[in-house]
Amino acid sequence: MTRSSLTSGTTDGSGITSGTRDETGRATRSRTRDETAGPATAHQAGTDATPSPDASADGRRRAATIQDVADAAGVSRAAVSKVIRNAYGVSPQMRTRVEAAIARLDYHPRVAARAMRGATFTLGLEIPQIGNDFHSVIAEAAADVLADTPYQLIIAPIRDPQVGDQALQSLVDRQVDGIVAVAPLVSTDWLESLASRTPVVMVGRHDVSAHYDTVAGDDETGAEQVMEHLVELGHRRIAFLDIDRSRSTGKSYISPTGRDPHSIRQRVYREHVGALGLRPRLIQAHGHMEEDAAVAVREALGQTNRPTAIFAGHDTLAVGALRAVAELGLEASEVSVAGFDDIPIASHPRLALTSVDQQGYAMGQEAVRLLLQRLDGRTEPVRRVMPVTLRVRASTAPPRERS
Amino acid sequence: MTRSSLTSGTTDGSGITSGTRDETGRATRSRTRDETAGPATAHQAGTDATPSPDASADGRRRAATIQDVADAAGVSRAAVSKVIRNAYGVSPQMRTRVEAAIARLDYHPRVAARAMRGATFTLGLEIPQIGNDFHSVIAEAAADVLADTPYQLIIAPIRDPQVGDQALQSLVDRQVDGIVAVAPLVSTDWLESLASRTPVVMVGRHDVSAHYDTVAGDDETGAEQVMEHLVELGHRRIAFLDIDRSRSTGKSYISPTGRDPHSIRQRVYREHVGALGLRPRLIQAHGHMEEDAAVAVREALGQTNRPTAIFAGHDTLAVGALRAVAELGLEASEVSVAGFDDIPIASHPRLALTSVDQQGYAMGQEAVRLLLQRLDGRTEPVRRVMPVTLRVRASTAPPRERS
DNA sequence: ATGAAAGCGCTAACAC
DNA sequence: GTGTTAGCGCTTTCAT
Numbered sequence: 001m002t003r004s005s006l007t008s009g010t011t012d013g014s015g016i017t018s019g020t021r022d023e024t025g026r027a028t029r030s031r032t033r034d035e036t037a038g039p040a041t042a043h044q045a046g047t048d049a050t051p052s053p054d055a056s057a058d059g060r061r062r063a064a065t066i067q068d069v070a071d072a073a074g075v076s077r078a079a080v081s082k083v084i085r086n087a088y089g090v091s092p093q094m095r096t097r098v099e100a101a102i103a104r105l106d107y108h109p110r111v112a113a114r115a116m117r118g119a120t121f122t123l124g125l126e127i128p129q130i131g132n133d134f135h136s137v138i139a140e141a142a143a144d145v146l147a148d149t150p151y152q153l154i155i156a157p158i159r160d161p162q163v164g165d166q167a168l169q170s171l172v173d174r175q176v177d178g179i180v181a182v183a184p185l186v187s188t189d190w191l192e193s194l195a196s197r198t199p200v201v202m203v204g205r206h207d208v209s210a211h212y213d214t215v216a217g218d219d220e221t222g223a224e225q226v227m228e229h230l231v232e233l234g235h236r237r238i239a240f241l242d243i244d245r246s247r248s249t250g251k252s253y254i255s256p257t258g259r260d261p262h263s264i265r266q267r268v269y270r271e272h273v274g275a276l277g278l279r280p281r282l283i284q285a286h287g288h289m290e291e292d293a294a295v296a297v298r299e300a301l302g303q304t305n306r307p308t309a310i311f312a313g314h315d316t317l318a319v320g321a322l323r324a325v326a327e328l329g330l331e332a333s334e335v336s337v338a339g340f341d342d343i344p345i346a347s348h349p350r351l352a353l354t355s356v357d358q359q360g361y362a363m364g365q366e367a368v369r370l371l372l373q374r375l376d377g378r379t380e381p382v383r384r385v386m387p388v389t390l391r392v393r394a395s396t397a398p399p400r401e402r403s
Numbered sequence: 404m405t406r407s408s409l410t411s412g413t414t415d416g417s418g419i420t421s422g423t424r425d426e427t428g429r430a431t432r433s434r435t436r437d438e439t440a441g442p443a444t445a446h447q448a449g450t451d452a453t454p455s456p457d458a459s460a461d462g463r464r465r466a467a468t469i470q471d472v473a474d475a476a477g478v479s480r481a482a483v484s485k486v487i488r489n490a491y492g493v494s495p496q497m498r499t500r501v502e503a504a505i506a507r508l509d510y511h512p513r514v515a516a517r518a519m520r521g522a523t524f525t526l527g528l529e530i531p532q533i534g535n536d537f538h539s540v541i542a543e544a545a546a547d548v549l550a551d552t553p554y555q556l557i558i559a560p561i562r563d564p565q566v567g568d569q570a571l572q573s574l575v576d577r578q579v580d581g582i583v584a585v586a587p588l589v590s591t592d593w594l595e596s597l598a599s600r601t602p603v604v605m606v607g608r609h610d611v612s613a614h615y616d617t618v619a620g621d622d623e624t625g626a627e628q629v630m631e632h633l634v635e636l637g638h639r640r641i642a643f644l645d646i647d648r649s650r651s652t653g654k655s656y657i658s659p660t661g662r663d664p665h666s667i668r669q670r671v672y673r674e675h676v677g678a679l680g681l682r683p684r685l686i687q688a689h690g691h692m693e694e695d696a697a698v699a700v701r702e703a704l705g706q707t708n709r710p711t712a713i714f715a716g717h718d719t720l721a722v723g724a725l726r727a728v729a730e731l732g733l734e735a736s737e738v739s740v741a742g743f744d745d746i747p748i749a750s751h752p753r754l755a756l757t758s759v760d761q762q763g764y765a766m767g768q769e770a771v772r773l774l775l776q777r778l779d780g781r782t783e784p785v786r787r788v789m790p791v792t793l794r795v796r797a798s799t800a801p802p803r804e805r806s
Numbered sequence: 807a808t809g810a811a812a813g814c815g816c817t818a819a820c821a822c
Numbered sequence: 823g824t825g826t827t828a829g830c831g832c833t834t835t836c837a838t
Contacts, residue, residue: 063600065831076809081833089807111576112523113831115515116814122577130542130558131747136534139560143533147562152573155533155558157542159550170555172466173514174525174577197466290747319751326752344534344693348722349729350753468815479825484817492823516815519830 064105073101084109085118115175123371124171125155126181129288132316133343134360135182138203141364142180149372151177158184165190172198178371180364183260199374201367206259206383213370213382217358219261219340222388223268226311226338226356229390233398235309235336236278239300240269241293241321242313244284262313265340269311281307285317293320294327301328301335308335308399315339315346315355322351322395332397342391352394359386467508476504487512488521518578526774527574528558529584532691535719536746537763538585541606544767545583552775554580561587568593575601581774583767586663602777604770609662609786616773616785620761622664622743625791626671629714629741629759632793636801638712638739639681642703643672644696644724645716647687665716668743672714684710688720696723697730704731704738711738711802718742718749718758725754725798735800745794755797762789 066084070077075094082090083098090098101107111120125142127135139155146153154176156167165186171179172194179194183204194200195211202214230238242262258267273280283300285292293312300306301324310325312318318339325335339346342357363386370382469487473480478497485493486501493501504510514523528545530538542558549556557579559570568589574582575597582597586607597603598614605617633641645665661670676683686703688695696715703709704727713728715721721742728738742749745760766789773785 066833067831077832078809078811078834079807082808085833087833091807094807108572108576110518110578110831112515112518112578113814114833115513116519116816116831117833118814119833120515130546131536131539133534136539139533143560143562153560154573154577155560157546157556157558159546169511170557173511174557175513175515319748322753323751345722345748348726348754350725351751469817470815480816481818481825481827482823485824488817490817494823497824513815516830517817519815519832520817 063110064107066107066109068105069098069101069107072105073097119177120175121150122152122154122174122176123368124174124176124179125153126158126167126171126179126184127155128158128182128184130157131289132314133345134314134316134341137343137360138182138364138367141361142368145365145368145372151372168194178375180367180371185260199371201371201374203363203367204261206261206264206385208259208383209381211381213367213374213384215363215367215370215384215386216261217356217363217386218388219264219358220268222340222356222358222390223265223311224272225388225390226340226354227269227272229354229392229396230309230311230336230338231272231276233309233336233396235399236276237281237305237307238269238273238278238309238311239281239283239307240266240311240313241283241285241297241317242266243288243292243317244286246284261340265311265313283310285320288316290316290320290323293317294323297321297324298327301325301330306335309396310335310337312337312339315341315343315353318353318355318395319345319351322353332395333400336396336399338396346391347393354393354396355391357389357391359388362386466513467510469510469512471508472501472504472510475508476500522580523578524553525555525557525577525579526771527577527579527582528556529561529570529574529582529587530558531561531585531587533560534692535717536748537717537719537744540746540763541585541767541770544764545771548768548771548775554775571597581778583770583774588663602774604774604777606766606770607664609664609667609788611662611786612784614784616770616777616787618766618770618773618787618789619664620759620766620789621791622667622761623671625743625759625761625793626668626714627675628791628793629743629757630672630675632757632795632799633712633714633739633741634675634679636712636739636799638802639679640684640708640710641672641676641681641712641714642684642686642710643669643714643716644686644688644700644720645669646691646695646720647689664743668714668716686713688723691719693719693723693726696720697726698723700724700727701730704728704733709738712799713738713740715740715742718744718746718756721756721758721798722748722754725756735798736803739799739802741799749794750796757796757799758794760792760794762791765789 066077066080069080073080075098079090079094080098081087083095084102111122114120123146125139127139129135143153154174156171158167160166165184168179168181168184168186176198178199180201180203183202188207188209191200191202191207192209192211195209200212202212204216205214206216207214245262258264270280283296285296293316297310297320310321312321318337321337325337337353339353339355340358341360342355345351346353346355366384370384469480469483472483476483478501482493482497483501484490486498487505514525517523526549528542530542532538546556557577559574561570563569568587571582571584571587571589579601581602583604583606586605591610591612594603594605595612595614598612603615605615607619608617609619610617630641648665661667673683686699688699696719700713700723713724715724721740724740728740740756742756742758743761744763745758748754749756749758769787773787
């Protein structure tokens with residue numbers, strides 16, 4: 001009933017349509033309308049004949065649709081649609097009327113319905129680990145940039161690192177207008193195919209791609225600076241701490257090109273160590289969390305001829321290393337630790353972690369800006385490499401005893 | 404081409420459909436049709452050698468729809484729908500055929516289309532600040548619990564704390580099946596109305612609500628333990644560090660009932676300080692970030708008769724306080740710091756922050772579990788309060804000089 | 807400038 | 823057990 005009163009004004013118009021389709025359509029609508037309200041949605045379907053639903057009164061009323069707004073404003077759905085999209089072809093007075101109705105009914109367009117035809121005004125951010133501060137900074141930057149746009153941000157955390165594409169796919173299924181992905185272990189082929197359909201910006205990978213942009217730090221230079229710094233301090237037993245990637249290779253998710261940040265950092269480490277005629281020492285953590293690193297480093301430091309310096313693949317691991325070092329009562333002159341990313345906590349005086357600043361916040365900003373450009377029509381891929389700076393702090397010091 | 408080969412065998416079947424609808428449908432399809440099957444998606448479904456795996460060739464094909472799958476499997480859309488929803492009424496052989504077609508076409512149901520009729524199998528998590536480790540832990544727990552379910556998690560960060568309901572509304576617009584919200588500054592009325600339409604679980608608020616569940620720590624006891632601990636150590640000049648909330652009161656978003664965690668913690672602080680006949684000292688940070696706290700504490704410590712202990716509203720602020728304290732070369736015996744939440748970094752030996760453990764991970768888990776229960780039909784509200792434990796660490800110590 | 811109508815891809819009712 | 827069909831709430835031609 002509510003429905004029929006709402007539509008009554010347009011019922012005649014529907015008669016224009018050809019044949020059965022419309023007729024049944026009308027009939028069914030008034031039927032389903034009410035019951036849709038029913039189940040868990042608790043719609044209430046207030047039967048009052050009031051043309052203007054006054055949504056504020058009742059907390060259970062069905063949410064207003066574009067049709068409700070159109071009826072309330074005495075215009076067509078198309079007109080309302082144009083108003084809410086700021087599209088061309090609406091007179092000021094109509095706009096005013098429609099906006100008033102929207103406000104009155106507290107109308108919010110359903111994103112799902114929009115997705116069926118047009119844009120969702122939603123951008124997806126995919127991050128590998130929620131707890132990693134470097135990723136948080138990127139997310140923060142992304143959210144900040146988007147604050148001045150009509151776009152909303154949704155974040156899809158990766159469940160299982162082994163199936164990094166799941167989170168990405170979930171974003172696709174959700175028909176986001178664009179995606180910023182942070183270094184997931186996804187094959188470049190898959191990415192390329194995805195990017196040919198949806199605007200994509202990859203953060204932290206140096207892929208050479210045809211369809212998506214990349215924003216990455218200068219991992220090569222950063223790792224070089226760390227190694228030069230440690231060597232200059234006098235360290236010779238330098239270990240590289242990273243996640244045990246061997247377990248992931250099974251499904252060959254790892255970028256085989258070695259263009260991911262960690263492969264590069266480790267390669268540079270190996271090169272430097274090799275150039276000095278030293279043997280590489282790898283400390284493998286079983287996970288990406290701080291505690292995983294602490295466990296691995298505790299063990300490594302328990303062995304004889306322990307390293308005097310640890311270069312961690314990223315800061316979260318470095319903080320974990322520092323934990324193990326501190327627990328053992330060791331100082332930087334005994335075991336130095338350097339990281340990568342310069343996460344906010346690294347500069348805390350109690351940690352004073354030497355780290356490579358790759359401007360995470362700027363990277364996040366840039367990634368979203370590039371995505372907005374793509375949304376705006378750009379198609380040629382862009383590869384952005386952020387300059388890095390080594391922040392030397394107290395966690396690295398000359399070794400007490402030279403090896 | 405690819406497409407035609409796929410449909411060729413079933414084109415006749417499509418003729419079954421009535422009239423123009425189908426005709427245009429076909430037309431559009433063959434036009435846009437091209438590729439979708441992402442190689443790396445690992446769908447591959449062992450059943451190779453089938454006609455039309457291709458897909459890897461072209462990166463622009465339109466994604467497969469349920470109709471494509473139906474055609475490829477030679478069944479109806481409804482049949483496919485039943486298969487993907489695990490619904491009743493599908494013969495094993497049809498299931499097999501359909502699943503093969505799904506794998507072959509790399510079909511993924513569009514969430515938006517689903518949302519128009521049924522469930523989205525998406526749960527939304529709303530968190531106030533992305534960079535706050537306590538929130539990260541909750542998000543992590545939520546993601547972990549959901550890993551064993553068909554539900555996907557999306558996170559909506561709050562843009563502007565002043566308009567906390569925006570992120571929540573965005574989740575609603577997206578028609579998520581349920582929402583976990585972490586202590587946003589939203590009016591209880593609005594929440595109640597929202598919760599009457601969508602399953603909602605609030606984390607960190609002690610609201611007494613009719614339609615949503617709450618999961619919160621025992622803020623009262625936690626704050627009491629902190630104060631008792633500090634007083635017992637001998638502190639008398641105890642300051643409370645929190646965010647300056649006065650600026651937010653403009654739109655009265657703050658829960659007027661004082662049931663939010665920070666109001667409670669501050670109230671307990673005031674009560675204890677009052678009972679000792681001391682005057683309360685408030686240090687107000689201008690934001691929720693560590694640096695905001697550091698700025699405020701730096702200033703507070705510069706004044707004469709500075710506090711000998713600081714009770715921070717939450718750990719991120721506490722870490723910031725510790726930063727200011729450390730910068731000034733002060734130790735716990737000069738300025739003690741205690742926090743709330745016991746975020747992972749708090750236990751780092753270099754920080755050793757005394758804090759109240761309110762089991763953030765368990766809270767996140769419980770919140771999602773409650774939400775799943777609601778999804779399963781429960782409607783009576785549940786209020787869960789997590790027991791707390793004071794973790795005493797080195798950041799608090801007896802004051803060198805008693806005041 | 808405005809409105810009518812055709813779907814977008816899916817699920818749910820209902821036929822068979 | 824399987825297929826047919828009517829929409830969900832929007833955007834978008836295309837008339838007017």
